[in-house]
Amino acid sequence: MRRHTAGPAGPARRLLEIRDLHVEFRTRDGVAKAVNGVSYSVDAGETLAVLGESGSGKSVTAQAVMGIVDSPPGYVTGGEVRFRGRDLLTMGAEERRRLRGAKIAMIFQDALSSLNPVLSVGAQLAELFRVHDRMSRADSRAKAVELMERVRIPAAKERVGDYPHQFSGGMRQRIMIAMALALEPDLIIADEPTTALDVTVQAQVMDLLAELQREYNMGLVLITHDLGVVADVADRIAVMYAGRVVETAPVRELYKRPAHPYTRGLLDSVPRLDRKGRQLYAIKGLPPSLTAVPAGCPFHPRCPRAQDICRTDRPPPAAVAPGRTSACHFWKETLDANR
Ligand SMILES: Nc1ncnc2c1ncn2[C@@H]1O[C@H](COP(=O)(O)OP(=O)(O)OP(=O)(O)O)[C@@H](O)[C@H]1O
Ligand code: SF4
Ligand SMILES: [Mg+2]
Numbered sequence: 188m189r190r191h192t193a194g195p196a197g198p199a200r201r202l203l204e205i206r207d208l209h210v211e212f213r214t215r216d217g218v219a220k221a222v223n224g225v226s227y228s229v230d231a232g233e234t235l236a237v238l239g240e241s242g243s244g245k246s247v248t249a250q251a252v253m254g255i256v257d258s259p260p261g262y263v264t265g266g267e268v269r270f271r272g273r274d275l276l277t278m279g280a281e282e283r284r285r286l287r288g289a290k291i292a293m294i295f296q297d298a299l300s301s302l303n304p305v306l307s308v309g310a311q312l313a314e315l316f317r318v319h320d321r322m323s324r325a326d327s328r329a330k331a332v333e334l335m336e337r338v339r340i341p342a343a344k345e346r347v348g349d350y351p352h353q354f355s356g357g358m359r360q361r362i363m364i365a366m367a368l369a370l371e372p373d374l375i376i377a378d379e380p381t382t383a384l385d386v387t388v389q390a391q392v393m394d395l396l397a398e399l400q401r402e403y404n405m406g407l408v409l410i411t412h413d414l415g416v417v418a419d420v421a422d423r424i425a426v427m428y429a430g431r432v433v434e435t436a437p438v439r440e441l442y443k444r445p446a447h448p449y450t451r452g453l454l455d456s457v458p459r460l461d462r463k464g465r466q467l468y469a470i471k472g473l474p475p476s477l478t479a480v481p482a483g484c485p486f487h488p489r490c491p492r493a494q495d496i497c498r499t500d501r502p503p504p505a506a507v508a509p510g511r512t513s514a515c516h517f518w519k520e521t522l523d524a525n526r
Contacts, residue, residue: 200230200231200232201228201229201230201231201271201272202229202230202231202270202271202373202374202406203228203229203252203268203269203270203291203374203406203408204228204267204268204269205225205226205227205228205248205252205266205267205268205269206226206266206267206268206269207224207225207226207265207266207267208222208224208225208226208248208251208263208265208266208267208268209222209223209224209263209264209265209266210222210244210247210248210250210251210256210261210262210263210264211261211262211264212260212261212262213259213260213262214260216478217478217479218478219476219477219478220430220477220478220480221244221247221261221430221477222244222247222248222251222430223244223429223430223431223480224266224430224431225244225248225266225427225430225431225432226432226504227425227432227435229374229406229407229408230406231373231404231405231406232400232401232404232405232406233406233407233422233423234397234400234406234407234409234420234421234422234423235406235407235408235409235421235422235423235424235425236409236410236411236416236417236420236421236423236424236425236438237249237408237409237410237411237424237425237427238411238412238414238417238424238425238426238427238453239426239427239428240412240428240474241412241474242474242477243427243428243429243430243474244427244429244430244431245378245410245427246378246410247261248427249293249376249378249408249410251263251268252268252275252291252376253287253291253293253376254275254283254284254287263276270286270290270291270374271373288315288319288370289319289370289372290372290373290374291372291373291374291375291376292366292367292368292370292372292374292375292376293367293375293376293377293378294360294363294364294367294375294376294377294378294380294396295363295378295380296378296379296380296382296383297383298351298356298359298360298362298363299351299352299359301363302351302359302362302363302366303351304350304351304352305350306350307347307348307349307350308331308335308346308347308349308350308351308354308362309328309331309332309335309347309348309349310331310348311366312327312330312331312334312335312362312365312366312369313327313328313330313331314327315327315366315369315370316330316331316369319370320370328347330369331347332344332347334365334368334369335347335362335365337365337368337399338361338362338364338365338368338395338399339361339395340354340358340361340362340365355388356383356384356385356388357384357385357388357391357392360380360381360383360384360392361392361395363380364380364392364395364396364399368399368403371403372405373405373406374405374406374407374408375400375405375406375407375408376407376408376410377396377407377408377409377410378410379410379411379412380392380393380396380409381393381416382411382412382413389416393416393419393420396409396420397419397420409421414453414454414457415457417438418438418442421438422437422438423435423436423437423438423510424436424437424438424441426441426447426449426450426453428449428474428485428486429474429475429477429480429485429486430477430480431485431514432504432512432514433447433449433450433486433513433514433515434446434447434449434450434511434512434513434514434515435504435510435511435512436507436508436510436511436512437510437511440508440511442454443525444522444525445521445522445525446507446511446513446515446518446521446522447513447514447515447518447521448486448490448491448492448515448517448521449470449486449489449490451521451524451525452468452470452489452491453470455468456468456469456470470489471489472488472489473489475488481498482498482499482501483496483497483498483499483500483501484497484498484500484501484502484514484515484516492517492520492521494516494517496516497516500516502514502515502516505518507522
């Protein structure tokens with residue numbers, strides 16, 4: 188397979204740039220503003236983790252990038268999604284479809300519902316090469332085996348004719364990774380790729396994904412709940428809350444000194460070996476309903492640091508440091524409190 192080399196630094200390496208993205212779902216219960224001004228970017232060779240509680244808009248943002256928002260009831264109502272500088276949202280449907288297959292791939296949590304149950308995994312992999320690269324039947328079959336070996340499916344040659352249900356959950360997720368890698372995309376979006384697996388298998392699959400990302404110098408958007416996973420594999424992190432990005436930072440800096448009270452709460456609610464015996468902190472309350480997001484800072488009803496201004500004025504993303512932003516009126520105080 189082709190090996191990529193790192194490109195030049197700077198804007199030429201920027202793969203994906205999401206700017207002020209808005210997505211809403213028009214339902215009988217009202218308009219749910221699932222994505223409410225999200226901005227983040229990913230460079231070639233970089234892993235960006237997207238973290239946030241359930242319902243914060245992580246998956247819907249990814250669906251908008253892929254052009255697979257469930258519509259109706261979902262609509263992209265504003266913003267830009269630039270891939271290598273070109274806006275996917277204004278691109279023709281055919282061109283976008285081609286890009287989606289070959290340049291941007293997505294891995295979902297649930298392999299069983301993403302794979303075709305009545306086709307062997309070999310046939311599904313081979314199909315990609317036949318359609319995109321116009322390969323012969325024999326060549327595409329050989330490529331399928333090669334890919335299965337690449338994602339370390341034991342006895343790939345013998346198993347290439349097996350059906351998805353004949354594989355374990357971890358092996359199925361490896362097959363999903365193989366499908367995503369098949370056309371050597373520039374960018375992979377992995378939405379909770381290991382959540383459905385046992386803990387030990389989770390680590391193996393995540394290690395494999397991280398290894399392949401490095402080897403192919405791909406951009407990787409890794410959507411996850413798991414702060415442990417983030418620490419191990421991500422370069423940068425975007426923390427989402429109620430359809431917004433509240434903090435972005437290089438992972439180490441964010442762990443050492445978060446600049447947003449929500450991030451602080453997330454970090455404090457993770458068990459740590461060096462804090463054994465101490466009670467775990469839980470962020471009080473629940474995320475807001477997306478049909479009635481609170482005025483001002485959407486986190487204010489749960490924030491231990493909230494002041495009057497937080498109830499009325501929405502905090503814009505402030506530049507904390509190069510490559511770091513925080514959407515909090517009191518980011519300086521939050522940062523200093525970590526010292
Ligand atoms: N098909 C849909 N119809 C109506 N509303 C939807 C639909 N899909 C998503 N939503 C709304 O968008 C919100 C955000 O959903 P999203 O799937 O992006 O959350 P998430 O951050 O990925 O959460 P999780 O961690 O649980 O996967 C949901 O809470 C829901 O209100
Ligand atoms: S703006 Fe106010 S309510 Fe929002 S996170 Fe910062 S301190 Fe808390
Ligand atoms: Mg999700």
